[in-house]
Each structure stands twice: as structure tokens, then as C-alpha cells.
Amino acid sequence: MILLAGSFDTKAAEFAHLRDVLVARGEQVLLVDVGTSGVPGLVADVTREAIARAGDVTLGDRDRADRAPVLAGMAEGLRRLALERADDLTGAVAVGGSGAVALAAPAFVALPLGMPKLLLTTMAEVAAQATSGSDVIVVPSPVDFAGLNGLTRLVLDRAAAMVSAAAAVPEPREGGRTVAVTMFGVTTTAATEAARVLASAGWEPVAFHANGAGGRTVERLVRDGRIAAVLDLTTTELADELLGGKATAGPDRLGAAARAGIPQVVSVGALDIANFGPPDTVPARLRSRTMSQHGPLDTLVRTNSEDGVRLGEILAEKLTAATGPTTVVLPEGGFSSLGAAGGAFADADADAALVQSLVTRLSENIRVVHAGVPLDTADFGRIAAQELLALLPPSEMDRHRHPHIA
Amino acid sequence: MILLAGSFDTKAAEFAHLRDVLVARGEQVLLVDVGTSGVPGLVADVTREAIARAGDVTLGDRDRADRAPVLAGMAEGLRRLALERADDLTGAVAVGGSGAVALAAPAFVALPLGMPKLLLTTMAEVAAQATSGSDVIVVPSPVDFAGLNGLTRLVLDRAAAMVSAAAAVPEPREGGRTVAVTMFGVTTTAATEAARVLASAGWEPVAFHANGAGGRTVERLVRDGRIAAVLDLTTTELADELLGGKATAGPDRLGAAARAGIPQVVSVGALDIANFGPPDTVPARLRSRTMSQHGPLDTLVRTNSEDGVRLGEILAEKLTAATGPTTVVLPEGGFSSLGAAGGAFADADADAALVQSLVTRLSENIRVVHAGVPLDTADFGRIAAQELLALLPPSEMDRHRHPHIA
Numbered sequence: 001m002i003l004l005a006g007s008f009d010t011k012a013a014e015f016a017h018l019r020d021v022l023v024a025r026g027e028q029v030l031l032v033d034v035g036t037s038g039v040p041g042l043v044a045d046v047t048r049e050a051i052a053r054a055g056d057v058t059l060g061d062r063d064r065a066d067r068a069p070v071l072a073g074m075a076e077g078l079r080r081l082a083l084e085r086a087d088d089l090t091g092a093v094a095v096g097g098s099g100a101v102a103l104a105a106p107a108f109v110a111l112p113l114g115m116p117k118l119l120l121t122t123m124a125e126v127a128a129q130a131t132s133g134s135d136v137i138v139v140p141s142p143v144d145f146a147g148l149n150g151l152t153r154l155v156l157d158r159a160a161a162m163v164s165a166a167a168a169v170p171e172p173r174e175g176g177r178t179v180a181v182t183m184f185g186v187t188t189t190a191a192t193e194a195a196r197v198l199a200s201a202g203w204e205p206v207a208f209h210a211n212g213a214g215g216r217t218v219e220r221l222v223r224d225g226r227i228a229a230v231l232d233l234t235t236t237e238l239a240d241e242l243l244g245g246k247a248t249a250g251p252d253r254l255g256a257a258a259r260a261g262i263p264q265v266v267s268v269g270a271l272d273i274a275n276f277g278p279p280d281t282v283p284a285r286l287r288s289r290t291m292s293q294h295g296p297l298d299t300l301v302r303t304n305s306e307d308g309v310r311l312g313e314i315l316a317e318k319l320t321a322a323t324g325p326t327t328v329v330l331p332e333g334g335f336s337s338l339g340a341a342g343g344a345f346a347d348a349d350a351d352a353a354l355v356q357s358l359v360t361r362l363s364e365n366i367r368v369v370h371a372g373v374p375l376d377t378a379d380f381g382r383i384a385a386q387e388l389l390a391l392l393p394p395s396e397m398d399r400h401r402h403p404h405i406a
Numbered sequence: 407m408i409l410l411a412g413s414f415d416t417k418a419a420e421f422a423h424l425r426d427v428l429v430a431r432g433e434q435v436l437l438v439d440v441g442t443s444g445v446p447g448l449v450a451d452v453t454r455e456a457i458a459r460a461g462d463v464t465l466g467d468r469d470r471a472d473r474a475p476v477l478a479g480m481a482e483g484l485r486r487l488a489l490e491r492a493d494d495l496t497g498a499v500a501v502g503g504s505g506a507v508a509l510a511a512p513a514f515v516a517l518p519l520g521m522p523k524l525l526l527t528t529m530a531e532v533a534a535q536a537t538s539g540s541d542v543i544v545v546p547s548p549v550d551f552a553g554l555n556g557l558t559r560l561v562l563d564r565a566a567a568m569v570s571a572a573a574a575v576p577e578p579r580e581g582g583r584t585v586a587v588t589m590f591g592v593t594t595t596a597a598t599e600a601a602r603v604l605a606s607a608g609w610e611p612v613a614f615h616a617n618g619a620g621g622r623t624v625e626r627l628v629r630d631g632r633i634a635a636v637l638d639l640t641t642t643e644l645a646d647e648l649l650g651g652k653a654t655a656g657p658d659r660l661g662a663a664a665r666a667g668i669p670q671v672v673s674v675g676a677l678d679i680a681n682f683g684p685p686d687t688v689p690a691r692l693r694s695r696t697m698s699q700h701g702p703l704d705t706l707v708r709t710n711s712e713d714g715v716r717l718g719e720i721l722a723e724k725l726t727a728a729t730g731p732t733t734v735v736l737p738e739g740g741f742s743s744l745g746a747a748g749g750a751f752a753d754a755d756a757d758a759a760l761v762q763s764l765v766t767r768l769s770e771n772i773r774v775v776h777a778g779v780p781l782d783t784a785d786f787g788r789i790a791a792q793e794l795l796a797l798l799p800p801s802e803m804d805r806h807r808h809p810h811i812a
Contacts, residue, residue, distance in 0.1 A: 116568075132531055137545050137546070158575050
């Protein structure tokens with residue numbers, strides 16, 4: 001079922017046309033009116049009043065001064081409705097200008113990754129900003145939506161064709177063999193080797209850059225059930241979350257896998273680093289730290305022993321909450337290529353403080369492996385991958401190779 | 407034929423997969439390699455060497471220092487190739503990160519409006535900026551493209567499905583009846599009435615906001631043959647171009663219709679206004695002008711008599727170059743609602759200077775109609791629309807109503 005959301009006062013003709021085209025393509029349609037003024041020109045499956053109730057606002061008073069909270073409430077109402085109906089939905093389309101973008105963006109961003117969600121708009125840049133970090137598709141319209149004509153019909157027909165065709169593409173059958181591998185520039189050697197080991201054992205490693213967006217995407221994909229296991233080599237985003245750096249993935253990083261109960265191997269990759277912008281964006285309290293200038297826009301700040309203790313606590317708390325098999329693999333001699341012996345961020349004391357804090361707090365059912373090598377090495381990657389494979393069921397490929405395994 | 411463009415070194419598996427999916431859908435594919443390093447892992451229909459030649463660069467020297475001009479040359483080569491083959495193309499897809507965006511964006515922006523052009527990328531915001539003002543569709547990928555797996559296959563399969571489905575949607579049959587009407591907030595009354603008159607005569611008026619992007623889109627659609635006639639009520643973008651305002655559509659505004667030889671009716675809507683941002687963005691030389699603050703981000707500057715003379719010259723020059731039937735309709739009593747009697751921008755002398763400059767320079771074959779009413783009135787809109795209808799062939803509707811017309 002395709003969700004169609006917009007203002008059924010000014011855009012009734014457009015939505016009626018979209019509905020007709022989609023129905024002609026064999027789609028079921030859920031018409032949702034999020035308009036706040038004028039009179040709906042199209043009968044909605046979910047009315048504006050129902051959306052207002054879901055968003056805890058009333059449409060009654062439409063004074064200009066009250067408009068912003070009403071619009072925010074309608075956006076929230078649409079978001080709640082969309083999430084409630086998400087299992088029935090195969091795609092979503094919203095149409096309009098900046099108002100439509102503001103109304104639809106929170107709902108579309110909240111809908112599952114992979115579901116085709118098209119924001120058809122005359123305000124493409126506003127839409128791109130409002131949906132930043134998501135997989136919402138912005139379809140810019142060169143013509144205003146103010147009634148049907150040859151040009152708007154072409155734009156609408158093509159959007160309908162796109163969402164319908166994308167929704168018809170089946171989820172990959174080989175799903176359930178995807179393994180997320182978190183990496184950063186300074187942990188690439190380990191991650192690359194780990195991915196190679198996983199792939200050769202018949203799994204599908206997917207690398208995610210632990211730059212904030214990457215970590216959030218992993219959390220999201222785990223939540224959506226699209227990831228079989230996580231090789232969380234690079235948990236650096238926790239350092240950014242702690243120190244206020246720009247590459248944070250939010251406080252819930254590592255939460256999804258713990259809750260989902262999927263197998264995970266976790267390490268401390270790049271926890272020696274927090275990321276800031278140009279030098280003047282580093283907070284005053286951190287200016288005495290060891291720093292490294294990685295281009296004019298990137299200043300790296302070394303975490304210290306005190307941070308290490310706190311990061312160890314945070315990791316231990318997150319891992320203890322895990323409901324699935326969990327192994328911690330720890331390096332010897334640096335958490336990243338920058339923190340390895342001779343590197344600008346080498347600081348054995350700070351590393352030891354973190355490891356000590358973590359290990360003493362971990363619950364007993366969590367396996368701890370001391371790899372004995374620096375993190376950003378092929379050896380470390382191989383050891384971590386093998387630990388994960390030990391938590392995973394044998395792949396088809398393995399069963400084929402070793403028919404004695406059940 | 408669908409254009410597939412990207413780096414066939416690192417992304418060979420992705421492009422081979424896209425090609426296979428598209429071919430299975432019955433599409434023809436044009437594989438274009440724009441890679442600049444490594445070894446292509448896929449045989450291209452247009453090789454990187456051919457693209458380099460088209461862009462006047464050589465791939466031989468791949469030193470880091472030389473990379474930027476080589477990439478710029480490859481982007482230009484792809485742009486030229488795409489425009490050369492545009493008539494064979496029904497869609498286009500590019501895949502990759504910020505490098506792929508930089509390589510593909512100029513070509514995709516240059517391809518005709520309406521053609522589905524998908525930029526499938528992990529760098530959606532960069533892509534949105536690089537294609538700003540175009541109708542290029544940015545499809546954000548939540549996963550990196552570094553080999554095929556269940557997730558990348560789903561993203562690629564859905565992109566292939568979308569471009570193929572969109573390309574299959576036929577151009578509207580009733581094409582050729584679209585009339586562009588240019589408007590601005592201060593010319594809405596006239597434009598709305600003009601659109602009503604055109605629609606009731608069986609034409610399809612499409613309104614464009616003359617805010618820079620709108621004017622450029624009109625020029626573009628005219629150039630692509632998607633507009634039958636132009637009711638250019640609101641030529642205000644020329645004032646911004648003259649005074650350095652933010653709503654300029656570039657120096658070639660009004661050029662496309664002149665070259666295409668399509669019927670046009672042109673007026674002076676909002677030529678009393680140039681648009682700037684916050685007050686401090688108004689250039690010093692204009693600070694003594696009459697101004698109007700239209701919200702904190704919009705400062706309107708009144709054009710004066712001297713500007714009027716120059717704008718009259720510019721309009722006359724552009725209209726004299728027209729190869730199709732052209733009528734100029736002139737108001738009496740203000741070029742906009744702001745410039746009407748009693749308005750903040752009322753200045754009969756400046757208006758007269760522009761009209762005088764224009765009328766004395768127009769070539770004799772251009773009809774000039776003095777409407778005798780202010781521009782932003784329903785009467786003016788009606789007169790202008792009727793003048794355009796006089797230049798147009800009778801519509802089907804008219805032929806039906808008046809069967810005595812051939």
C-alpha cells in the first residue's frame with residue numbers, strides 16, 4: 001500500500017491524479033490529508049482531523065500566529081500514523097512546496113530504510129536538508145503544483161511509476177547474511193581484512209564509516225532487521241558523543257544490536273579520537289589535549305585517561321545490556337593507526353585506563369579476547385572476524401564444504 | 407537507452423549489476439566509464455579515454471596534484487557526450503560518492519528537463535547542492551558502494567526499477583498546448599486572470615515564479631520544446647540582473663523564446679523591483695534608493711529612471727531578436743501592486759522612462775498594446791491573455807465550439 005500525503009485543499013487535483021495512476025498500476029493507496037486550511041477537495045482515508053488528533057493539536061483556530069505549532073503537530077501526527085501503519089506500507093509519496101516538506105519529512109525519515117519514499121517538491125534543497133541522513137528520495141519538480149497540465153502530469157506520472165516500480169522490487173532473498181562492519185580511516189586495515197574473512201566464510205560484510213551517519217545507519221538497519229550480525233570494530237562515535245565531537249551517532253549507539261539480540265563482536269577502534277571541525281570549533285576545555293590537524297576542516301582530539309575510564313563504563317553498560325551472544329576483542333598497542341606506537345596519538349596509559357575500566361565492569365557471560373596486536377592490523381581484523389564467525393551459524397557455503405556439520 | 411556513468415574501476419560490480427537488471431527489464435544501456443584511476447573491471451561503451459578526449463584532458467599523468475583539473479575535464483567530457491547523445495537517451499543513472507557526484511552532476515543538469523536522471527549516492531547533500539535548480543533526482547544510499555551485498559543490491563535494483571519505469575511513462579499526448587505564465591507576488595492578480603482566460607480557451611497555462619529559478623526554468627523548457635507560447639507578464643528578473651539582485655535568471659532571460667520563434671506576449675511586470683537579502687546585502691551604491699522591507703531576509707529596491715532607460719534598451723534588444731510573433735502589452739499606473747498608485751514603489755516618472763525607452767527602440771513588426779490599466783489587475787491579465795490567444799492557432803476546443811474555423 002502506497003501512502004500519499006499532502007494538503008488536499010490546494011493539491012486535490014494532483015493527489016486524485018496520483019491515486020488514479022497508482023490504482024491503474026494495481027497499487028492500493030492510503031490517502032492522508034495533512035492540510036490545515038481551505039476545504040479538502042478529495043476524500044481522504046485518513047482525514048486532517050484524525051492527523052491533528054494523532055499530533056495532539058486542534059485545527060479549529062487557524063490564526064496566523066498559531067500556525068507554526070499546528071503545522072508541527074500535523075507533522076508529528078503524520079509521523080505517528082505512518083509508523084503505526086508502516087507494516088502495511090510498501091512506499092510513500094508527498095507532494096508540495098516547503099510546507100509539504102515540513103509536514104512530510106519527519107514521517108518519511110522515520111519510515112524503514114529501503115522503503116521507497118518520494119518527496120516530490122518545488123523546494124528540493126529544503127527537502128534535502130529536511131531529510132538529511134535518511135534515504136528519502138527528493139524528486140525536484142521544475143513546475144509548480146497548481147493544477148494539472150501536461151508538465152505536472154508528466155512529473156506526477158513519473159513519480160507514481162517510480163514508487164510503484166521500486167515497491168515491486170522484492171527484498172533480496174539472500175537477506176539474513178549481511179554483517180555490518182564499522183570502520184574509520186584509521187581502522188581500515190583491520191576492517192578490510194575482517195570483511196575479507198567474513199566474505200570468504202559466505203557472509204556479506206557491509207562496511208559503514210563510523211562518522212556519525214554510519215553508526216546511526218547501522219543502528220537503524222539492525223532495528224529494521226536487515227543485519228544478521230555486527231562486527232563493531234570501530235566504536236569511536238562514543239568518544240564524540242562523550243566529548244561533544246561532530247561524529248557522534250547519538251547516545252543510543254550500540255543499543256539496537258543489544259536489544260535485537262543479534263551476535264556481535266565489539267572493539268575499541270578509534271576510541272582514542274574525537275572529531276571536531278576547524279581548530280576554533282574545539283571547546284576551550286579540550287584545547288590542552290593532544291590534537292592532530294587532519295585537513296583544515298578536521299581537528300582530531302585525543303581522548304585522555306579520564307575519558308577512557310568513562311568510555312569503559314559506557315561500553316560495559318551497553319554490552320551488559322546485550323541479549324545476544326557478545327564478544328569483546330581488545331588490542332594491544334593502540335586503538336587506531338594514529339594511536340599505534342610512534343603515532344601522534346600513542347598513549348598507552350589512556351588506552352590501558354579504558355581497557356581496565358571496561359574489563360572490570362563487564363558481566364561474566366561476555367567473552368573477552370585479548371588479541372595481543374594493535375587494532376589497525378590485519379591480524380586484529382582476522383581475529384575479530386573469527387570470533388564473530390564462532391557466534392554465527394555455519395553458512396550454506398560452510399555446510400557445503402564440511403557436510404559433517406549439521 | 408539509459409546512460410550509466412561512473413568509475414568502472416571501484417564500481418565495476420555495481421554497474422555490471424545495474425546493466426544486467428536494466429537489460430532484463432528490456433532496456434538498452436550506454437555504459438560510460440569516467441574513472442581516472444585503477445583498471446576498469448567492466449567493458450565500457452564509451453571508455454574513459456574517449457571521455458578524457460571529449461573533455462580535453464589526458465589521463466596519463468595521475469599525480470595527486472593534477473587530479474582536480476583531470477576530474478573537471480572528465481566531468482566536462484561526460485557533459486559533452488551526454489548532450490551529443492541526448493536524443494538517444496531516455497534516462498540516466500550515476501552511482502558513487504562525492505567524486506561521482508562531481509563527475510556526473512554537470513552532465514545530468516545539462517540533460518533535458520523531464521528525462522529521469524538519478525544520482526545514486528552516499529553523499530546526498532553534496533549531490534543536492536551540485537544539482538540545485540535542476541530536476542535531477544538524488545537517491546540517497548544508506549550503504550556504501552564497495553561490492554555487492556543484499557543491501558547494495560536492493561538499492562541498485564530499486565534505482566534501476568525507478569529509472570526504467572519513469573522512462574517508460576510517455577510524454578503527455580496533449581503536449582504542445584502548454585503556455586508559460588510568469589508571475590511574482592506583486593503580479594498575481596494579473597497572472598491568475600490571464601491563466602484563467604488561457605485555460606478557458608483550451609490551453610494549459612503553467613505559472614512560474616519569476617524569482618530567478620522560475621525564469622531559468624521557463625528558458626530551459628522553451629529550449630527543450632516543452633512550451634508552446636509564453637505570456638511573459640513578469641520580466642522582473644532583468645531588473646535583478648541589471649542591479650545585481652538575487653532573483654536574476656541570468657543575462658539570457660527572454661532569449662530562448664526569441665530563438666525558438668514561439669509566440670510571446672511580453673510585459674514589464676515587477677520591473678520596478680530588484681530583490682536583495684537582509685538590508686546589509688544591498689550594495690552601497692543603491693542605499694539611497696526607495697526600499698521596502700519584505701520580511702527580514704528580503705529587501706526590495708526600487709529601480710529608478712536611469713535603470714528604466716537601460717531596462718527599456720535591454721527589453722527592446724531582446725524582443726527585436728525574436729523570430730516568432732511578439733506583442734508587447736504595457737500598463738498605465740504601475741508595473742506591480744507595490745508600484746501602483748499609493749503603493750510604496752509608485753513612481754510614474756521611472757515607469758515612463760522605461761516605457762519610452764522601450765517603445766522608441768522596438769522594431770516596427772512588434773505589436774505594442776497600451777492596456778491603459780495598472781499591471782497587477784485582472785483587466786491587464788485579460789488583455790494580455792487575449793493578445794496571446796490572437797497569436798496562437800485555434801485550440802481543439804475552439805475548433806469544436808466554432809466548427810467554421812478551419
